[in-house]
Amino acid sequence: MRSVLDRAARAARGVRWYVRELTDESAYDRYVEHLRTHAPDAPAPTRREFERRRTDRQEGDPRQGFRCC
Known part of the structure; x- marks a missing residue:
């Protein structure tokens, strides 16, 4: 049963x-891991800050990918 x-x-x-x-x-998670490896003293953004920056970057640069909504 255990297996x-x-x-x-x-x-x-x-x-x-x-x-x-x-x-x-x-x-x-990948970004925070990268940040800890390459800039251990840099403060990590919150998940909300990270998502906001990522969304802003995607909307500002159409090469970042298609966003339908």
């Missing part, structure tokens, strides 16, 4: 990872 639960938990983690990558929800 069935372990496999189910592993599958759920895999699905979660895939969905986060597909929706780019993990972008903030």
Whole structure:
């Protein structure tokens, strides 16, 4: 029974990872990791600040990708 639960938990983690990558929800985590590696003393923005800056950049530069809404 334990191995069935372990496999189910592993599958759920895999699905979660895939969905986060597909929706780019993990972008903030990657950015903070990059910031900690390359500029450890720099303050990390909040997720809200990060998303606002990213949205502003995308809307200001059409090469950043298509935004329908």
